[in-house]
Amino acid sequence: MAEAILRNIYRIKVRLPNSPLKLLNSYYIRNPGGRGLLIDTGFNHPDCRACLLAGLEELDVNMAETDVLLTHLHSDHTGLAPEIAVPGTRVYIGRGEIPWLYGQTRIDLWAADAAGLLRQGFSAEAVAESVQDAASRSMSPDIGFSAYLPIDAGDSFVCGDYTLEAVETPGHTPAHMCFRIESEKLMFTGDHVLFDITPNITNWVNADDSLGDYLDSLRKTARYDVKIALPGHREPGDYRARIKALLAHHEQRLAECFSIVKENPGFSAYDIAGKMTWSIRCNSWEDFPINQKWFAVGECQSHLRRLEKQGRIIASDDRVIRYRVKERRG
Ligand SMILES: [Zn+2]
Numbered sequence: 001m002a003e004a005i006l007r008n009i010y011r012i013k014v015r016l017p018n019s020p021l022k023l024l025n026s027y028y029i030r031n032p033g034g035r036g037l038l039i040d041t042g043f044n045h046p047d048c049r050a051c052l053l054a055g056l057e058e059l060d061v062n063m064a065e066t067d068v069l070l071t072h073l074h075s076d077h078t079g080l081a082p083e084i085a086v087p088g089t090r091v092y093i094g095r096g097e098i099p100w101l102y103g104q105t106r107i108d109l110w111a112a113d114a115a116g117l118l119r120q121g122f123s124a125e126a127v128a129e130s131v132q133d134a135a136s137r138s139m140s141p142d143i144g145f146s147a148y149l150p151i152d153a154g155d156s157f158v159c160g161d162y163t164l165e166a167v168e169t170p171g172h173t174p175a176h177m178c179f180r181i182e183s184e185k186l187m188f189t190g191d192h193v194l195f196d197i198t199p200n201i202t203n204w205v206n207a208d209d210s211l212g213d214y215l216d217s218l219r220k221t222a223r224y225d226v227k228i229a230l231p232g233h234r235e236p237g238d239y240r241a242r243i244k245a246l247l248a249h250h251e252q253r254l255a256e257c258f259s260i261v262k263e264n265p266g267f268s269a270y271d272i273a274g275k276m277t278w279s280i281r282c283n284s285w286e287d288f289p290i291n292q293k294w295f296a297v298g299e300c301q302s303h304l305r306r307l308e309k310q311g312r313i314i315a316s317d318d319r320v321i322r323y324r325v326k327e328r329r330g
Contacts, residue, residue, distance in 0.1 A: 001013065006214070008030045008162075009028075009030075010026065010055075011028075012028060012056070014041070014048050014055075022233070024232060024233060025040070025234075026052055026055065027230060028089050034160060036065060036070075038056075038061070038084075039263045040077040040078075041070075043076050044080055053084075063085065064086050067090050068092065068176075069093075069275060070091065070092065071191065075141065077140050079140060080141070085147070091149065093150070094150070094151050094152075095152055099151060102142075102144065106140075117309045119268055121297075121320050162181050162271070169192040171199075171211070174206055174207045176217075184228065186227070187228070191231060193242055196235055196237075198246065198249060200210075200299055202301065211305065212303040212306055215250060218243050226240070227239075253276075256304055257272060260272050269297050273285075
């Protein structure tokens with residue numbers, strides 16, 4: 001279950017139920033004689049719990065002597081943090097993520113998400129179904145837990161011989177953090193850079209241009225010399241090459257979105273997403289499972305927003321937002 005990666009650094013593979021992501025990587029850094037660190041946890045779900053607890057036991061982890069670093073607020077990363085924390089455990093996450101994790105602001109975020117889906121062209125029935133189905137809710141960390149401690153860009157965490165530096169990488173979420181160990185040319189990339197799948201970039205209600213932020217973060221993190229890139233899901237890979245490929249992928253997606261808008265003036269994000277190419281195996285857009293539609297429309301919307309910020313398309317102010325190409329004069 002647990003796998004050694006480098007001296008005192010281990011990976012615990014946490015299986016994700018019913019998720020195309022398949023696997024969450026939880027990383028444990030042992031600190032003989034001092035406090036250890038655990039990065040990310042898995043969904044708040046029995047299958048994930050069994051995997052994580054087995055890994056922690058195998059590695060003989062004492063949670064009272066361990067702090068938890070969360071790369072970002074998504075439930076597959078944060079879900080089990082409140083329950084594995086014992087008195088003495090400190091749970092850290094990017095400062096900007098904290099309000100969205102618990103209490104009323106979390107509930108408000110869910111409501112804003114649902115309202116956003118209607119404006120993107122989902123039917124009221126589809127929104128109700130998606131709310132029912134949402135892993136972000138049913139497998140989320142206990143919303144009564146509020147003891148998160150903030151991480152700011154550049155903060156460092158010393159763990160034995162290693163020093164982890166927090167590298168803020170907004171985009172996938174507004175205050176996503178990667179953690180870098182400069183001495184080993186190592187980066188824990190969270191969901192900022194994944195190798196076997198493309199990180200989902202959706203437009204956040206509290207961010208003006210999530211895809212723009214993400215592309216900036218990719219360019220920023222491309223400058224680091226990283227030999228060992230440890231992602232939040234599945235397997236590691238070539239860091240620089242992957243960043244280059246992700247930048248190219250989004251350029252291509254922007255071009256695809258633009259041509260769909262050009263050919264179909266007045267389409268909503270829902271309609272446009274239905275015309276984009278997706279790797280999912282379904283006969284038609286109508287056959288997409290509701291949560292895959294939710295991801296697809298979110299992804300589409302973040303690209304539409306980028307095109308809008310570039311001055312290439314216009315979004316209407318209707319109850320359902322409709323897009324058209326901006327006419328160039330002169
Ligand atoms: Zn994520």
